[in-house]
Amino acid sequence: MYLSELTSRLADGFLVTLQLLGWSMLIATVLGTALAAMRVSPIPPLRALGVSYVNVFRNTPLVVLFLITVVGLPELNLLTGSFFWRAVTALSMYTAAFVCEVVRSGINTVQVGQAEAARSVGLTFTQTLRHVVLPQAFRNVIPPLASVYIALTKNTSVASAFGILDLTYQLSDLIEDFPGSLYWNFISIAACYILIVAVISGAAALFERRVGVSR
Amino acid sequence: MATRIAGRTRRAAVAAMAAGCALVLAACGGDDSEGANVEVEENPEFPEGSTMAEFAEAGQIEIGVKFDQPGVGFMAPGADVPTGFDIEMGKIVAGALGIAPEDITWTETVSDNREPFLQQGTVDIVIASYSITEERRQVVGQTGPYYVTGQQILVREEDKETITGPEDLAQAKTCSVTGSTSLSNVVDDYGAEPVPFDTYSDCVTQLQNGSVDAVTTDGAILLGYAAQAPDELEVVGETFSEERYGIGYQKGDTEFCEFLNETIQASYEDGSWAEAFESTLGESGVETPEQPELDSCQ
Known part of the structure; x- marks a missing residue:
């Protein structure tokens, strides 16, 4: 009875956590890369926008962002839809600031000569970034990017306090219904998170061996 | 990186608490019921070595209650002591042990930590809208119910x-x-x-x-x-489940369970239970319910 309950609830929670993670990771990476491009662009207002974004979102506690998207914005008739997308919004806005800084540091490792050569053969700024600089930049920042994703994995647990039935929510539920099996409740939930984090670390190690820059 | 994340989480927790306080403040300002007056026994007699004797001797007791349920167990922002029906029940139990309300230490318990708090002795008893269930009775003692809701x-x-x-x-x-x-x-x-x-x-x-x-x-x-x-x-709608609120204590302490049952029974008979209800939950307009029959302490 306990075992079947445990596995079915773990499966439910695991799926929700994965969905949260997947969408937030995707949006944060796209948004973060765009922000990094803005921060290195030759247009001053874009640079200022990028800097402000990072300053605001990197320095705001995640829970405050959740309060804004889950409690604040709906009062203004924004984001009134599902709780899932409110959580994804908070998580990806927050993580994008970190992705931006990681990607920007990667861009800075690519020697200036590369960009200059690209410009001299007639590529525009966007083309230079897309075809020459960013591919090399990403190869240089695989370890810190993996750290950002791992932090994101753990941060998804905050959503359990804001209407999402993720793994952490299932843990509270299990504690409530099976107070006699505390150890198993905690260990199995922890194992699920470890599994996700291990996959991210493993993938990062693989990419680093395959495409990482070795000097 | 690790320490930075830890720092942020801590700040986040503080911010969450602050926001939570603000919400509670907005939702429940101005409810300041003092509760009923509770009789405190003078020098009650208990068998040597019993849990009751220990509490009476120490002259203090630590009770785990809810802080976020208006009318049941609620700590108003800025208040020093919580209010609510559970709190009144706590005062009645303490009174029977010869402990005055000001000598009770109120500790917040949330739904998740009630069993560990009892098992580890963090609190002496739990009166925190604590529904009696079979699963819980496997790990802690639960007596009552002193209140049945749905x-x-x-x-x-x-x-x-x-x-x-x-x-x-x-x-x-x-x-x-x-x-x-x-x-x-x-x-x-x-x-x-x-x-x-x-x-x-x-x-x-x-x-x-x-x-x-x-x-x-x-x-x-x-x-x-x-x-x-x-x-x-x-x-x-009508109520569609039965929640039987009980008092949680260390599993296996049958003597203490008997004492708790006698105390609740006495509060039914001398009217302090009804008074406790009327001064807390009763204020929202519900009628004082029938006194629930207590389970026996096997």
């Missing part, structure tokens, strides 16, 4: 025609507190779409801004919120 539904005023009972909750977004039995009841039995939040006041906020369709938990708690916004919120 799950009900809170909806927006305009929805009270469409949602009239748990049968109407199928596919409806239904909010309750993380880890509560109320949520699994409506999900398993009526197919509601669950939305968990940390506190009931968060749920009520989401109900008011239209993000969820209903809030469900024990009727007593809902009535407290409905009373605060009578034009906007409405408690609908």
